[in-house]
Structures are given as structure tokens and as C-alpha cells.
Amino acid sequence: MKTTRAFIVIAATMVVATLAVTPVNVLGQGFKPTRAVDVVNHSRAGGGSDLFARALVQMLEQEKLIPPGWQVLNKAAGAGAQAMAYLAEKKGDPHTISVFTNTWVVTSLTVKETTYTIDDFTPLVRMILEPTxxxxxxxxxxxxxxxxxxxxxxxxxxxxxxxxxxxxxxxxxxxxxxxxxxxxxxxxxxxxxxxxxxxxxxxxxxxxxxxxxxxxxxxxxxxxxxxxxLTESRLEGLPNVSTIKEQGIDVPIITQVRGAVGPPAMPKDRVQYWEGLFLRLTKTASWKKYVKENEVESAYLNSEQLGASLKELSNQLRETLKEAGVKVVR
Amino acid sequence: METLQNILLGFAVALTPVNLFWCFVGVFLGTIVGILPGLGTPATIAILLPLSFQMNPATGLIMMAGIYYGSKYGGSTTSILMNLPGETASVVTCLDGYQMARQGRAGPALGIAAISSFVAGTVGILGLMLVAPPLARFALRFGPPEYFSLMALGLTMVIFLAGKSMIKGLLAALIGLWLASIGTDTFTAEPRFIFGRLELLDGVDFIVATIGIFAIGEVLVNLEEKTKIDLFKVPKGLRNLLPTLQDLKDCRFAFLNGSVVGFLIGVMPGAGATIASFLSYGLEKAVSKNPDKFGTGAIEGVAAPEGANNSETGGALVPLLTLGIPGSNSTAMLLAALTLWGMKPGPLLIQEHPEIFWGLVASMYVGNIMLLILNLPMVPLFAKILRVPNYFLYPVILGISVVGVYAVNSSMFDIWMLALFGILGYVMRKLDFPAAPLVLALVLGIRAEETFRQSLIMSQGDLSVFLTRPLSVIMLLTAAVLLAIPIFRWTQAWRKQTASEEN
The missing domain is CATH 3.40.190.10 (Periplasmic binding protein-like II)
Incomplete structure (x- = not known):
């Protein structure tokens, strides 16, 4: 009994001592990567997500928002399954994030072998919507x-x-x-x-x-x-093309999403770093050029908004997949 | 006249010191990428992309394309020396190339691979230059039924790869077809035969399977026969290390065959160099006067597939540059690079940016000459590797295999698969099963199933779709003729035998 009590006292003292000497910025907003970050994606070299990840890193470098040297990692197996498993392993690692698309949501819903689903990860930002x-x-x-x-x-x-x-x-x-x-x-x-x-x-x-x-x-x-x-309103680059709804076909619109997520249970200060970094990117000339050239919509959402949006997307896709005759397992 | 002007424009672009320098960097890196198994062209281009952002698009494309066709030269080296395919298209080269090495003819095998690569590579560029637009339109006539018939034609190559026993060859092909069915069924999104392993959702990695069956299997078999200490004989003297005039004469048809087959297959988006090399090998054996020599070290068996592998590059650039349609991972990466450099690759590229297209074409002539000069002097050097004692050589082969396979997906699972396929390769060798039909079926099986089912969806289940489209019929008939050749040969041999018995 005595030893236990003594132990608790020592432990408590240590915790207090640690808190006292810890610099404020570790607990506060000041997170910044201390080495090059790995940006994971679920494509092979040359695939859609691979190109998106590389474009992000290239633009961040060009705009001097990050130092050079960030790596793009391809974890291509199983339509997002391998990338998700890899990212889950990196729980607690401040230097790994991943780009994602609808594919992660669909794989989470339809492949029962996946150990992790999109809900397991920390939503960071939504960057673009790709029209069809x-x-x-x-x-x-x-x-x-x-x-x-x-x-x-x-x-x-x-x-x-x-x-x-x-x-x-x-x-x-x-x-x-x-x-x-x-x-x-x-x-x-x-x-x-x-x-x-x-x-x-x-x-x-x-x-x-x-x-x-x-x-x-x-x-x-x-x-x-x-x-x-196949969009809610006419596209900026294609003003003469009418939307599906204008043509009298009333269907719910599904949009391809691209953004970034982090490993499970990422602390708040790190989330804030990523939100800030990518928000700043969307204000740059490189980003505007990228959005125009690739004919996508710049559609930034922060972590909280993205989390809610992903839940909504998940529900919508679940219903549509069922209607399409695809076996939904979750 | 216009073509001539364009070529002059092209050389004016290609021969600037900057472009010459980056062309050399490209082909040199390409050769190394080709030699190292696992590290593929798409990954290399991806790694080097950031380096190229400062370049002008023509220079960037010249360098990246250099990596692409340069890697085709290097791929044969480890196939011949170690039975270790450096890239997927070099699997066929193992069959006769490695046998030649065991007979002390590694030098001629490496030499003929370089020469054939040069000849066919140049023919491929000529084709790209002269007939690209009409040929691209022709390739568009290939829909799923035509692709299925092409795959069926490819699968008949099993009869040329079977070796001594046709039944064993067919059994090996069946195993290959089964392996091809592992992974996600794309039509229903359901997993098949994945045994609960996520890593198998994308199917069996082709490079893992081939390196396991060929290289690891070979090492295991040789370790067992440890009584033989000198596996390879390496003759002294430079003359014995290069192909003789007779060798070149023997390969006349192989050069032509490889050039034409490779280029035509290359033009089809989604067919690929592996199929081209298998088809040209089969064709070479079908027309050969001594088909029995194949698989025991026939020099034509090295020249034809290596040629096809290289002229395929010229072909694959046809749909990429005339239509903006990439047919493989490598060309998709080139397309991506062009986009990132701010170009818009598509049907108007040649018209609007002639300096890019013609500059690239001209640089490829230069690059191929560089590759020949780079590769031929290395032949004696590489051939001497085989003087290395086995207790040193085998661990090196194992090491290269493991690192190479790990490099593909950086996945430990692939290493276990490599070990599994190594054991499969060993068992097959012990039971005298040929490995090539398995590999062929694994490559073609996926595409064959896909295109078969696509065709049937198109025709709403009507099988006559394969017989009502002219191109499809032509290919199926060719397949039937090829199947008839061995039957014809057997009956002839049987007749001769009965005739001699009667006498």
C-alpha cells in the first residue's frame, strides 16, 4: 500500500514538473514539421491521386510554404486499402499525411477485408471538387x-x-x-x-x-x-453546356472530392498547422493556375467541415451503391 | 518535302548541347533502371519530375523518353546473366539468353540484344515519324473484341513455349490463368482468391512472380546441384565475347520480326511490350527451320524479343503524341510530365508544337546511337561477372531480387510472395514443367478475361461478336493456323517414322 502511494506521489510530481518545463508551443498552436513530410497516395506513379499529391508538394515548394524535400509515397494496392492501412500504422507520427478521394469512402463501404475505414482518420482539409x-x-x-x-x-x-x-x-x-x-x-x-x-x-x-x-x-x-x-450549376469554363437538371433529368449530384487526411487521433495543434498551410496555398497564384488548367473547383473546407462532409458523402454513396447493385458491407 | 523540313527542325532541337546532354543523362539512367529489377520506368520518371520543372518541355521530354527507351536496353542484361528479368518485357529473353550464358556465350547474347535493340529501336522511330497519324487512327479500330482476339493469339504462344511436353506446358498455362484471376473482379468489385490478404486485392504482381519463378527458382536448383562448381564457362579474348558474323546472319529475320511486331503491338493502347516480346518469340520459333533449338540457347530467341521490346517504344509513342492517349504506365507518366510542364498533350500537339514532336523523334535517333555505344563496350565487362564464384554470385542474385521486389511497392508481403514463387519455380524445374507458359498466361490472362467480358457486355451475350468483326476474325484465324503448325509437324514426323519402319 505504502509503496503504491509513494509511487503515485512521485508520478504526480513528475507530471507536474514536466508540465512546468514544457515550452508552451508544444501544447499550443506552434506545431511545425521538423523534417520532410511523407505524402501518401493510393495511386501508382502517374495515377490521379499520385499526380494530385505531386502537384500539391510542387506548389507548396514553389510558393516557399515548405522547404524542399517532401516525398510522395505510393501505396496503390486495393483501391485505397493499402494506403489506409499504412496511414493507420503511422498513428502519432507528425510527419505523414495522405491525400484521399471518394475511392477511400467507396472502398470503406464495399470491401469487407479493409481493417480501417475513412472514419478512422483525422480529416484535415478538402481542396478540390472535380466536376463530371x-x-x-x-x-x-x-x-x-x-x-x-x-x-x-x-x-x-x-x-x-x-x-x-x-x-x-x-x-x-x-x-x-x-x-x-x-x-x-x-x-x-x-x-x-x-x-x-x-x-x-x-x-x-x-x-x-x-x-x-x-x-x-x-x-x-x-x-x-x-x-x-453533371453538376448543380454551369461550369465556368463551359458556359454553353447546360446542366443535367436544365435538361430535365433530376438526379442527385455526386462529386469527386480531393483533399488530405492525417493518421488517426491527430492532436489539435497539428490539425491547425495543416489547415493553415493548405488555406494559405489556396490563396497563391500557383493554386489558381492549377485550378484553372485542370478545370476543377477550388473548394477548401477545414477539418471540422470536412468531417461532416465526409459523413454526408458516405451516406449518399452507401445508398447509391446499393441501388447500383454493389454489395455494401458497412 | 514537309517531312524533311520537319526532321531538320527536329535535329536542330535535338542537337543543341543542352538537349544532347539531357538525352545522354536520360539514356544512361534508363540503362541502369533497366538493369536493376523492380525499379521501373514510371517510378524513375516520377522521382525525377521535380528536377525537370526548370527545363523547357522539349528538353524534359527528351530526357524522360530517354529513360523510357534506355531502360529497354538494360532489361536484357540480368535476364541473360542471372535468369533474372530486369523488367517484365525481358522475361522471354531469359529462355534462350540464360541458356546461352550457361554455354559460355553470354557475350554474344548480350551483344545481339544490344544490336537488335538498336536496329528495332531505329525502325520503331522511323515508324513513329512516317506513319504515326494514319496508324493511330487504325489502332482506334481495336475495340474489346479485337483485343480479346489479340490476347487469344498471344495465348497460343504457349505451344511454342511448352518445350518437351505439351501437356506440362498447358498445365503451367492453366496455373498462370488461375493466378491471373486473383484480385478484385472489376466487373462486380468482389475480391477473388485473396485469402483475406488486402495486398492481393490488386492481383499477383507480375514482376514478383517472374523474379521468384525464374531467378530464385534457378538459384535453388543450382544450390542443390553443388557438385558442379563451374556453372559458366567464360571464354577469353574479346572476339569470343561479341556476336560473330554468322550470328548476325542467323538473326536477319529476327531483327525484322522484332521490329515490325514490336511496333505494331506498341501502337495498340494497353497491349504492351511484354505481349510484343512473347509474340515475336513465338513467330520466330514458328518460322524457324530448327524450332527445337529454341529454349536451349538459340540466338534468334534473344534477338527477336529484345528487338520487339525496343521497337514497341516507338509504337507506344504513336497514340501518346498523336492523340494524347497513353497505353501503359510509362507513357501515362510521360503524359503527366507534359501536363505538369504546362503542355496540353492531345490531338493538336504535333500541329501546334512541332518542335516538341520532331525534337523528340530526332533525339531518339541520337539516343539509340548513344545506347549502342554505351552498351556494346559493357558486354565483355558484364560477361566477366559470370567468372565470379557461385558462393558469391548466388547471394548477390538473391539480394538483387529481394531489393528489387521490395522497391516495387515497398511491401514486406511481396517478399513473402517472392519466396513462395521461388519455391514454385524450384518445384516446377524439378518436375520438368516449363515456366514461360505460366508467366505468359499470367500476363495475358487478366486482359483476356477483361476484354472477353467487355465484348460480351457490348454484344449482350452474343458470342458471334468475335466472328463478325474483320480484324478479330483475322487474328483468330492466325491463332488457329499457329495451333495447326505443331500438329502438322507431329504428323509429318510420325509419317517419316512409319515410312522408315516400313523400309
Missing amino acids: VAVIKGDSLYKNLKDFVEDAKKKPGQLIQVGGTVSSVDNLFRNLIQKTTGAKWQYVDVRSGGERIANLLGGHMHIYFAQPAEVSEHVRAGNVKIIAA
């Missing part, structure tokens, strides 16, 4: 998405949409539109964006829901045309 547009071959007769849908109603199952995996935003949109309009068409999953455009240009498939930057050069060359924006 409906694209057809340049010499196709459809003037808008409505024409395509009407034609699909006339010949059910004969028109073909090319896109990513069944759980991608493209296929979710297809299911939503099919459900609202009663039209039916096929969906073919083609592995890479390049091959999807090749299939569209070759006339093997009829429509592709793409990101504007993927097809802008083909639009300029007249090879393809954009017939609808």
Missing part, C-alpha cells in the same frame, strides 16, 4: 444528354457507356439517370482513362462521363463533344 461531364464522339447525332437518354429508351441495352469500375462516380450517375428516366443502357468497365477515350473515338462505345480536363484537347480538336455538365 457527359462526352460523346464528335460526329455523333445527339445534341444533349436528353437525346441520348431518349435514344436509349428506344433501343434498350444497345447503347454503351464506357467508364471506370462499377463503384466509380460514372456508374453511379448511370444508375441514378436510368432510375429517374427509365432508360437502359450497358456499362463497360475499361481500366485506363486513355483506353476509355480510345473506345469512344473508335466508335465502339457511345458515351463517357469524364472530367473536363481529360477531354478538353479532344473537344478542341473536334474529336468529341460535351453534351451535359
Whole structure:
């Protein structure tokens, strides 16, 4: 008994002593990385998230917001699963963050083997929203998405949409539109964006829901045309393209999100550092140029807002995935 | 006339001292990347991207492309010397290249690989220069049914890789097809055969499987036969270390075959150098007067796939530069680099930025000459590596394999997979199963399944889709003819035998 009591006293004294000598900035706002940070992503070199992570690091360096030397790490297995597992291992490590997309949410919902889900991580910031547009071959007769849908109603199952995996935003949109309009068409999953455009240009498939930057050069060359924006309002860069709702097709809009998350249970001061850093980035010329060139929407949210937004996205995706016939496990 | 002017413009860009320097840096790094297994072209380009932001886009592209085609030269080195494929497209080179090394002909094998790479690489650039736009439009006629037929044609190569027993060859191919089915079923997003391991969601890593089966398997088998101390004979004298005139003559057709097959396959987005090298090897064996020589150290068996592997680069740049469509991870990385340099790669690139396209084309001629000059003198040097005693050589091979495999995904799981495939390779060798059909089926199986199912979705389940599209029919017929060749040979041999017995 005595020894226990003595131990408690000593321990308490030590805690108080530690608190007294600890510099304020460790407990307060002053966190700053002391060495180069690893930025994790779930793509292979050259993939979407890989490029986003590299662009972030490049812009931060260019704007002198960070010292040079930050590394981009590729953890590509399992559509986000490996990246999530890696980030979870880094709990407590102040020098690792990761970029994420909708894929993390979808993988969390559909792959029962994943040990971690998007909810396990500390939300840091949302950076961009990527709009989706409906694209057809340049010499196709459809003037808008409505024409395509009407034609699909006339010949059910004969028109073909090319896109990513069944759980991608493209296929979710297809299911939503099919459900609202009663039209039916096929969906073919083609592995890479390049091959999807090749299939569209070759006339093997009829429509592709793409990101504007993927097809802008083909639009300029007249090879393809954009017939609808799958967004709430018209896109700044495409003022003449009407939105899906303007065309009379009323579906919920799903948007591809890109941002950053940290390891589980990140202390408040570190979160504040990342919020501040990325907020400052969004004010720079490099960022504005990036947003314009890639035809995305700059859409900063802080940690708390992102957390709420991710919950909402998770619920929306869960419902849509179920409707799309994908097995949801969580 | 216009082409000539354009070429002059290209050389004016390529021959500036700055571009020459970075071209050399690119091909030199590429050679090293090719030699080291695991470290691939896309990863190297990614690492070097920040370095290139200060460059002008033409210079950057010249250097990055140098890494890309330079790595194709280096890939054969460890295949020939250690049965260790430096990159996926060099797997076929192991078959005859390593046998040549065991017979003391490592020098000629390395030499012919460099020469064939140079010849076919140059043909690939010629193709890129002269027929890029029309060929890119032709490649667009390849939809899923055509790709499936191409994969089916590729899978018939099993009969040329089977070696002594056709049944064992087919069994090995079946195992390969099963391995190809591991991972996420993309059509339903359901995992298949992953045994609860997340790492398997993306399927079996091809480079891990090949290094395990070929390199680790070989080391294990040789360790067991420790009575033989001198595994390799390395002749003295420079003359014996380079290919002879007769060797070059034997490879005449292989040069042509490799150049054409490689370039054409390269143009198809998503087909890739590995398929090109397997196809040209199969074609070489199919037309050879001594098909039995293949697999025991036939020099054509090194020249054809190495050529195809290199002219594929020229082909792969066709859809990238004329349409902005990348067909592989390496070309996707080049596309990404162009975008990050502020270019807009797409169908208008050649028209609006002729200096980029023609500068690159011209630099590739220069780069290929640099590579030949860089690689040929290294042949005797590399060939002497085999004088290193086994107790030293084997740990080195194991070390390179483990580091190389770890470098791909920095994942410990891959090392365990490597060990597993090493044991598989050992068992297969012991039971006399050929390894190449397994690897071929693993590579083609994924694409074959994908394109088969895509085709059937397109046709709403109607199988006639493969027989109503002309290109698809042509390829399926070619596959049928190739399948008939060994049957024809067997019946002939059987006839001869019965005839001699009657006499």
C-alpha cells in the first residue's frame, strides 16, 4: 500500500514538473514539421491521386510554404486499402499525411477485408471538387444528354457507356439517370482513362462521363463533344453546356472530392498547422493556375467541415451503391 | 518535302548541347533502371519530375523518353546473366539468353540484344515519324473484341513455349490463368482468391512472380546441384565475347520480326511490350527451320524479343503524341510530365508544337546511337561477372531480387510472395514443367478475361461478336493456323517414322 502511494506521489510530481518545463508551443498552436513530410497516395506513379499529391508538394515548394524535400509515397494496392492501412500504422507520427478521394469512402463501404475505414482518420482539409461531364464522339447525332437518354429508351441495352469500375462516380450517375428516366443502357468497365477515350473515338462505345480536363484537347480538336455538365450549376469554363437538371433529368449530384487526411487521433495543434498551410496555398497564384488548367473547383473546407462532409458523402454513396447493385458491407 | 523540313527542325532541337546532354543523362539512367529489377520506368520518371520543372518541355521530354527507351536496353542484361528479368518485357529473353550464358556465350547474347535493340529501336522511330497519324487512327479500330482476339493469339504462344511436353506446358498455362484471376473482379468489385490478404486485392504482381519463378527458382536448383562448381564457362579474348558474323546472319529475320511486331503491338493502347516480346518469340520459333533449338540457347530467341521490346517504344509513342492517349504506365507518366510542364498533350500537339514532336523523334535517333555505344563496350565487362564464384554470385542474385521486389511497392508481403514463387519455380524445374507458359498466361490472362467480358457486355451475350468483326476474325484465324503448325509437324514426323519402319 505504502509503496503504491509513494509511487503515485512521485508520478504526480513528475507530471507536474514536466508540465512546468514544457515550452508552451508544444501544447499550443506552434506545431511545425521538423523534417520532410511523407505524402501518401493510393495511386501508382502517374495515377490521379499520385499526380494530385505531386502537384500539391510542387506548389507548396514553389510558393516557399515548405522547404524542399517532401516525398510522395505510393501505396496503390486495393483501391485505397493499402494506403489506409499504412496511414493507420503511422498513428502519432507528425510527419505523414495522405491525400484521399471518394475511392477511400467507396472502398470503406464495399470491401469487407479493409481493417480501417475513412472514419478512422483525422480529416484535415478538402481542396478540390472535380466536376463530371457527359462526352460523346464528335460526329455523333445527339445534341444533349436528353437525346441520348431518349435514344436509349428506344433501343434498350444497345447503347454503351464506357467508364471506370462499377463503384466509380460514372456508374453511379448511370444508375441514378436510368432510375429517374427509365432508360437502359450497358456499362463497360475499361481500366485506363486513355483506353476509355480510345473506345469512344473508335466508335465502339457511345458515351463517357469524364472530367473536363481529360477531354478538353479532344473537344478542341473536334474529336468529341460535351453534351451535359453533371453538376448543380454551369461550369465556368463551359458556359454553353447546360446542366443535367436544365435538361430535365433530376438526379442527385455526386462529386469527386480531393483533399488530405492525417493518421488517426491527430492532436489539435497539428490539425491547425495543416489547415493553415493548405488555406494559405489556396490563396497563391500557383493554386489558381492549377485550378484553372485542370478545370476543377477550388473548394477548401477545414477539418471540422470536412468531417461532416465526409459523413454526408458516405451516406449518399452507401445508398447509391446499393441501388447500383454493389454489395455494401458497412 | 514537309517531312524533311520537319526532321531538320527536329535535329536542330535535338542537337543543341543542352538537349544532347539531357538525352545522354536520360539514356544512361534508363540503362541502369533497366538493369536493376523492380525499379521501373514510371517510378524513375516520377522521382525525377521535380528536377525537370526548370527545363523547357522539349528538353524534359527528351530526357524522360530517354529513360523510357534506355531502360529497354538494360532489361536484357540480368535476364541473360542471372535468369533474372530486369523488367517484365525481358522475361522471354531469359529462355534462350540464360541458356546461352550457361554455354559460355553470354557475350554474344548480350551483344545481339544490344544490336537488335538498336536496329528495332531505329525502325520503331522511323515508324513513329512516317506513319504515326494514319496508324493511330487504325489502332482506334481495336475495340474489346479485337483485343480479346489479340490476347487469344498471344495465348497460343504457349505451344511454342511448352518445350518437351505439351501437356506440362498447358498445365503451367492453366496455373498462370488461375493466378491471373486473383484480385478484385472489376466487373462486380468482389475480391477473388485473396485469402483475406488486402495486398492481393490488386492481383499477383507480375514482376514478383517472374523474379521468384525464374531467378530464385534457378538459384535453388543450382544450390542443390553443388557438385558442379563451374556453372559458366567464360571464354577469353574479346572476339569470343561479341556476336560473330554468322550470328548476325542467323538473326536477319529476327531483327525484322522484332521490329515490325514490336511496333505494331506498341501502337495498340494497353497491349504492351511484354505481349510484343512473347509474340515475336513465338513467330520466330514458328518460322524457324530448327524450332527445337529454341529454349536451349538459340540466338534468334534473344534477338527477336529484345528487338520487339525496343521497337514497341516507338509504337507506344504513336497514340501518346498523336492523340494524347497513353497505353501503359510509362507513357501515362510521360503524359503527366507534359501536363505538369504546362503542355496540353492531345490531338493538336504535333500541329501546334512541332518542335516538341520532331525534337523528340530526332533525339531518339541520337539516343539509340548513344545506347549502342554505351552498351556494346559493357558486354565483355558484364560477361566477366559470370567468372565470379557461385558462393558469391548466388547471394548477390538473391539480394538483387529481394531489393528489387521490395522497391516495387515497398511491401514486406511481396517478399513473402517472392519466396513462395521461388519455391514454385524450384518445384516446377524439378518436375520438368516449363515456366514461360505460366508467366505468359499470367500476363495475358487478366486482359483476356477483361476484354472477353467487355465484348460480351457490348454484344449482350452474343458470342458471334468475335466472328463478325474483320480484324478479330483475322487474328483468330492466325491463332488457329499457329495451333495447326505443331500438329502438322507431329504428323509429318510420325509419317517419316512409319515410312522408315516400313523400309
